[in-house]
Amino acid sequence: MKPLSTVAAPGVAERAEALADAACELHDAASTPGSWSAAAVEDAVESMETTALALAAAHPDAAAAMLAIGQQLAQLRERLGLPPGEHPAGPDEDEHQEQPVAPTPLRRPRPRRGLGPGYQGLRIPPGRTAAGR
Template sequence: MNVLPTTAGPGVAEQAEALADMACELHDVAITSASWSAAAVEDAVEAVETTALALAVAHPDAAAAMLTIGQQLAQLRARLALPPSEHSAAGREGADHEEQPDVPPMPRRRPRQRRGLGPGYQGLRIPSGRTASGR
């Protein structure tokens, strides 16, 4: 029994494929612990946290699994003396075992430098009878 749809939403499949490719590239260049810095580790942990939040909406079973991963990432942050994430599960561990909502919190957004032309870019429109050189 297939519990997930066969077709992803607009852009989801492409972004997931790009994420998988980048993860493989990161693994290839950072295969030794000596190649990591504290900032690089924090960025990678944040990327995994954000990916876990995205996966949590894929299916109810995924949400439970991603909550566990979020808790493990919060513990990793603590062991490596990284600052806590705004969307980590660290603050929930000591709570009075109250029922947690199924909706994960929104990830922290850091301003990044813009790359490329953006998702709305549709190319240049050249009127018929004209060439790209303007003649």
């Protein structure tokens, strides 16, 4: 088994940490079934699907595990009456099962919905102004 790298690509570690923090905050805010709306559930499922696609590229073993998670998320969408996701849950039955799973790129960026409760403003390096001078 090939070990994972000890150094992440630029921005990956920071974004993964922010994702973990956001997941904890979501758990704290939505601890009861009445906390959720259909749109909020759909957004949460979509974020999990996108995260699974990103993790599939981390390691061949991760790709296999993320395939199973993607299939479970597709079933969850169906059970909850949510529209199908943008990403396939797994290979078609016609495809050979031994092919490696490659992440598919996002088709469209998600629209920004506001700054949110964690917004802390822009960080401008010392000695620079907002205009960049």
